[in-house]
Amino acid sequence: MLDEELIIISKLQKYLKNNYQAIGESMIGGGIDNMEKYKYMIGKAHAYATILQEISNLLNPKEQ
Numbered sequence: 001m002l003d004e005e006l007i008i009i010s011k012l013q014k015y016l017k018n019n020y021q022a023i024g025e026s027m028i029g030g031g032i033d034n035m036e037k038y039k040y041m042i043g044k045a046h047a048y049a050t051i052l053q054e055i056s057n058l059l060n061p062k063e064q
Helices: 002-028 035-059
Strands: none
Touching: 002 035
């Protein structure tokens, strides 16, 4: 069961990283044409980064 869970987590991380990268490429490529869309994309990027960090923290707990 643990192997299946790690595969799911790995796929989720890959999905989040790909979407995060796609946002950056869209912004760099001029795909944002107004401030509302810019703020929305920044919000999505922040959410992806936060979720990826939380997954990493859960997989690699550090002593406090």
